[in-house]
Amino acid sequence: MNIQFRESTETSSPLTTKTAIADCDIHPARATRTELYPYLAKRWQHHLEIYGVHAYQGMMEGPPYPKAQPNASRRDAYPPEGGPQGSSLSFMQKQLLDPNNVQLGVLNPLNTGQGIRNHELSAALCSAINDWQIDKWTSKDKRLKASIVVGNEDGMSAAAEIRERAGDKNFVQVLLLSRNVEPLGQRRYWPIYQAAEEAGLPVGVHAFGFGGNPITPSGWPSYYIEEMVGHSQCQQSALASLVLEGVFDRFPKLKMVMIEAGFGWAPSLAWRLDKVWQRLRSEVPHVKRPPSEYIREQVWWTTQPMEDPERREDLFDVIKWIGWDRLLFATDYPHWDYDEPSRVLPAGVSEANREAFYLGNAKKLYGIAA
Amino acid sequence: MASLIAGGVDCDVHPAVPHLTSLLPYLNDYWRDQVTTRGMVDLVSQSYPKNSPIVARPDWRPETGKPGESLEDMQRHVLDPFQLSCAICNPLYGVQMVFSEDMQAAFCRALNEWLAREWLDRDSRLRGSIVIPTQSIEKSVAEIERCAEDKRFVQVLMLVMGDTPLGKRGLWPIYQAAERLDLPVGIHAGSAYHNPPTAVGWGSYHIEDYVGQAQAFQTQLTSLIVEGVFAKYPRLKMVMLESGVSWISPFLWRLHKFWRGVRMETPWVDRAPLDIVRSNIRFSLQPFDAPPEPETLIRLFDHMQSDELVLFSTDYPHWQFDGQDALPEGLTPDLVRKIMIDNPHATYPRLK
Numbered sequence: 001m002n003i004q005f006r007e008s009t010e011t012s013s014p015l016t017t018k019t020a021i022a023d024c025d026i027h028p029a030r031a032t033r034t035e036l037y038p039y040l041a042k043r044w045q046h047h048l049e050i051y052g053v054h055a056y057q058g059m060m061e062g063p064p065y066p067k068a069q070p071n072a073s074r075r076d077a078y079p080p081e082g083g084p085q086g087s088s089l090s091f092m093q094k095q096l097l098d099p100n101n102v103q104l105g106v107l108n109p110l111n112t113g114q115g116i117r118n119h120e121l122s123a124a125l126c127s128a129i130n131d132w133q134i135d136k137w138t139s140k141d142k143r144l145k146a147s148i149v150v151g152n153e154d155g156m157s158a159a160a161e162i163r164e165r166a167g168d169k170n171f172v173q174v175l176l177l178s179r180n181v182e183p184l185g186q187r188r189y190w191p192i193y194q195a196a197e198e199a200g201l202p203v204g205v206h207a208f209g210f211g212g213n214p215i216t217p218s219g220w221p222s223y224y225i226e227e228m229v230g231h232s233q234c235q236q237s238a239l240a241s242l243v244l245e246g247v248f249d250r251f252p253k254l255k256m257v258m259i260e261a262g263f264g265w266a267p268s269l270a271w272r273l274d275k276v277w278q279r280l281r282s283e284v285p286h287v288k289r290p291p292s293e294y295i296r297e298q299v300w301w302t303t304q305p306m307e308d309p310e311r312r313e314d315l316f317d318v319i320k321w322i323g324w325d326r327l328l329f330a331t332d333y334p335h336w337d338y339d340e341p342s343r344v345l346p347a348g349v350s351e352a353n354r355e356a357f358y359l360g361n362a363k364k365l366y367g368i369a370a
Numbered sequence: 371m372a373s374l375i376a377g378g379v380d381c382d383v384h385p386a387v388p389h390l391t392s393l394l395p396y397l398n399d400y401w402r403d404q405v406t407t408r409g410m411v412d413l414v415s416q417s418y419p420k421n422s423p424i425v426a427r428p429d430w431r432p433e434t435g436k437p438g439e440s441l442e443d444m445q446r447h448v449l450d451p452f453q454l455s456c457a458i459c460n461p462l463y464g465v466q467m468v469f470s471e472d473m474q475a476a477f478c479r480a481l482n483e484w485l486a487r488e489w490l491d492r493d494s495r496l497r498g499s500i501v502i503p504t505q506s507i508e509k510s511v512a513e514i515e516r517c518a519e520d521k522r523f524v525q526v527l528m529l530v531m532g533d534t535p536l537g538k539r540g541l542w543p544i545y546q547a548a549e550r551l552d553l554p555v556g557i558h559a560g561s562a563y564h565n566p567p568t569a570v571g572w573g574s575y576h577i578e579d580y581v582g583q584a585q586a587f588q589t590q591l592t593s594l595i596v597e598g599v600f601a602k603y604p605r606l607k608m609v610m611l612e613s614g615v616s617w618i619s620p621f622l623w624r625l626h627k628f629w630r631g632v633r634m635e636t637p638w639v640d641r642a643p644l645d646i647v648r649s650n651i652r653f654s655l656q657p658f659d660a661p662p663e664p665e666t667l668i669r670l671f672d673h674m675q676s677d678e679l680v681l682f683s684t685d686y687p688h689w690q691f692d693g694q695d696a697l698p699e700g701l702t703p704d705l706v707r708k709i710m711i712d713n714p715h716a717t718y719p720r721l722k
Contacts, residue, residue: 095714183571183572217561217582218533219533222596223630224635225628226535226638237582244574267579271660280423283576307620308623312627314672339700
């Protein structure tokens with residue numbers, strides 16, 4: 001892996017000085033453990049010191065499946081001034097934004113207030129991380145845009161947080177994670193979709209999260225690679241739930257973005273949903289149209305980690321089935337499985353599709369002026 | 371549609387147990403008494419509610435009883451019209467949902483006996499799968515060894531959603547026995563419902579469970595490959611039954627990419643996941659979950675870069691296609707021959 005990083009960073013400059021891109025999945029980190037305290041009430045600072053965070057998983061620190069790299073991040077992404085990867089704006093500018101000519105960078109903070117059993121603490125941490133995104137990032141670099149992180153298990157307080165931030169141009173989407181207590185189509189999450197639709201904000205569903213369920217339908221697997229590959233299955237189940245619960249029918253202007261779970265699975269899932277819906281639609285009369293139509297109209301995908309066929313041009317079939325207008329380029333900076341902008345697309349893409357893939361689709365979806 | 375050829379092997383048909391009481395003749399006195407004294411009811415899994423449209427084609431649905439419970443119907447609906455040389459019976463009776471290993475072992479043994487006496491004995495074209503009580507690995511291995519003496523049993527059958535991921539080392543004695551006895555392990559759609567049927571929790575609907583089968587197969591393939599099952603048992607074949615096929619290549623592209631990235635975590639995986647699948651994993655044809663246009667099918671098979679992965683199935687009596695249209699349009703005659711005859715024979719040594 002480290003060898004790949006070195007190869008890819010060496011080749012990053014030639015193309016990218018020419019073409020502006022959007023990076024729709026950047027992970028900003030806190031430089032210190034207490035960096036959010038200025039945005040938290042004393043009560044919650046005290047709570048964190050005494051009790052810490054109790055997520056829907058057992059570890060007090062660190063993930064249940066140890067990552068492949070420290071903080072799941074590139075070893076060359078430690079800021080020179082110290083702190084974890086992704087915690088320095090100036091180093092992010094130097095390593096990611098400037099050399100790749102990132103014109104729009106969408107921030108998706110992880111390890112925030114989501115997936116926490118204490119829902120009040122969850123709401124407080126999410127509100128804090130939203131303030132922090134403005135102070136530390138978006139107010140200091142206009143290329144960066146924030147995601148409204150919401151306490152995912154309490155739909156009403158999440159909706160309140162969205163309404164609080166609606167209209168604030170620092171924010172371009174609402175952020176959820178794929179693994180929650182229930183599948184994302186369930187009614188407890190509907191206030192989130194309603195508020196997002198009202199605010200005209202897409203809802204991004206990023207891989208990861210903790211909901212207390214085994215992360216496969218057959219129980220807990222053994223390895224980090226199983227969790228990583230499995231994110232695409234979690235995302236498929238979450239999207240199937242959204243379709244089959246009728247969320248897209250109920251909220252016809254809602255836009256959803258599937259973040260960091262690949263996209264190769266999307267055509268197959270849509271075909272399968274359509275085929276089974278033909279047989280079993282009497283069970284779900286609220287799903288009025290073939291599922292693939294909702295998906296085609298209301299769902300986008302970020303690209304990283306791009307599927308990697310042996311024959312790279314096979315990917316073009318899949319992209320054609322999804323639609324070139326539905327993919328949003330993302331690097332996942334500073335994580336170890338970073339996709340290098342100049343290397344992800346095989347040769348043979350038209351100029352219009354290339355522009356849409358790297359920049360145009362994102363600007364349109366997130367309402368950023370040309 | 372592509373033309374069927376005579377002499378094919380149907381790798382997934384489902385004879386139905388009419389009722390738990392149908393197994394009474396094959397239970398010992400203790401369990402016969404338990405079933406009757408305790409008033410046990412029929413073991414029907416939520417995966418296959420009897421009246422669900424997907425569970426039986428309208429013209430294959432009997433006026434009374436469960437779809438698939440009559441041998442005469444199966445002969446009339448598939449064995450004869452499809453001119454099959456063999457059909458592999460995969461009973462989907464809900465014995466896997468039982469939690470007690472003793473009860474489960476008794477029911478599995480009875481189910482396998484019932485299959486042999488009431489189906490395999492009555493039509494020489496039929497072959498059987500050995501249903502195993504996975505609550506106990508020792509009892510599972512014993513049941514495999516017991517049934518394997520009857521050469522008409524050609525595979526071991528497990529559900530895609532059980533208690534643990536299928537690659538877990540605790541299950542390996544099952545795979546060791548299967549490899550030793552020339553039995554592929556068939557992994558069939560369906561859940562024991564010992565875990566939520568999706569990785570993100572319990573959905574609301576039967577349709578959601580059915581769509582979710584494909585995701586369950588994907589996580590199981592990851593588990594089987596990265597735990598090293600095929601490094602340990604290189605001759606073992608596994609067959610994904612009623613899994614869908616259109617997800618295979620994109621899934622493997624993703625698995626391959628992550629394997630390249632973090633293979634230091636599972637150094638015993640000594641071959642690329644794509645190569646492991648090509649040598650050790652097969653998939654049944656139905657439900658064929660791609661759109662009807664031949665050009666899409668041609669691309670999907672081209673992505674697989676192998677004509678050996680898919681095995682013919684009707685999934686009788688489930689409603690996956692109408693009439694005789696079991697083969698999707700766009701398959702070449704060569705590929706039809708591979709799918710219907712060559713691939714099943716290469717997969718199941720006991721069909722010889």
